Amino acid sequence: MRFCLIGKNPDYVLAYRGSLIRAALARGHEVHAITADTSRRAAARLADAGVSLHMIPLHGATSNPISDLRTMRAMTRTLRAVRPDAVFCYNPKPVAYGPRAARRAGVRRVAAMVTGLGYSFTGSGVKRALVRSVATRLYRRSLRACDAVFFQNKDDLATATRRGIVAATPAMQGRPTKSPRVIMVAGSGVDLDRFASAPLPPPPTVRFLMIARIIRDKGAVEFVDACRLVKQRVPHATFAILGGQDDNPTAVPQRDIERWKREGVVELVGEVDDVRPELARCTVFVLPSHREGTSKVMLEAMSVGRAIITTDTIGCREPVSRGVNGLLVPVQDADALAKAMIELAQDRPRVESMAAESRRIAEQRYDARKVDAAILDALGL
Secondary structure, three states: OEEEEEOOOHHHHHHHHHHHHHHHHHOOOEEEEEEOOOOHHHHHHHHHOOEEEEEOOOOOOOOOHHHHHHHHHHHHHHHHHHOOOEEEEOOHHHHHHHHHHHHHOOOOEEEEEEOOOHHHHOOOOHHHHHHHHHHHHHHHHHHOOOOEEEEOOHHHHHHHHHOOOOOOOHHHHOOHHHOOEEEEOOOOOEOOOOOOOOOOOOOOOOEEEEEOOOEHHHOHHHHHHHHHHHHHHOOOOEEEEEOOOOOOOOEOOHHHHHHHHHHOOEEEEEOOOOOHHHHHHOOEEEEOOOOOOOOHHHHHHHHHOOEEEEEOOOOOOOOOOEOOOEEEEOOOOHHHHHHHHHHHHOOHHHHHHHHHHHHHHHHHHOEHHHHHHHHHHHOOO
């Protein structure tokens, strides 16, 4: 059968959906991906992985109705040309438009994954309220075109239910045949073999790593502020952010990024094809995000065997057992984040214990094979 994924960034298809693609290919299916325009390198990597790539105009951060209409039409045309048996959508804009485009193209089986309600459902103010209202209407119409909708945490599901995006039960909509099946999964899971346990760097090395787009909603500003404070108490500690800039509305301005580079406290690694070497180099993984679905990079860090410091918020706290495999800090609190980083920098035995627990939790709860099987089974693949 022919299986098609729709996501925003072609560079992240293998990083975030690689195990799903391999599972589909192993079951004998043909795999296609629809994404935004990409570089030849990304296209070549997907081709080597056995994926046929189709590129369309797809800009995740815009809310221009004309641009969005163009995106939906392009999705529909491409799907009619590909003629897949099943479609799986992820990332906000593909989820908002992909399922309806799939139905218009005559696709029989459609599913979507809410990987986090993101910018539209975080923060306050008039602008965010307006974006939230528009996103709610889009999601409501789109997800009703699905056979199944996957959520990565109970908080996002509760928000979606409260706003009428999905029904708590089919009877709530009064149209049982039109209500998608809601399925909870453990994030996108993690490939336990690919992200094998790696030994911690030997002491006295203390390296803190954040992997995320350089945007405010991921906590990039708090991380840099905290690193300045930690450096004063733990001079030998090093810090790095792995990730690129983004068109998200909360993107950190270029002038601030240049200032961070000149300051030199935090190494800005940029984007890489393989995060595993950087995970192996770090002592503690840090993600001070304001909200997630379930962070895949956090699961990868856990699978490699690293202590976690993250925020006590939706999508971040779920994989962390407080004091067991990591520490939780308040959102947007650089001082508390610095305190937690200093605490682990000065307690190597605790870091080692947390690292071992992270791997154990990843094995027990976040095996990607279970998530991939749930997606393919729901689509009849």
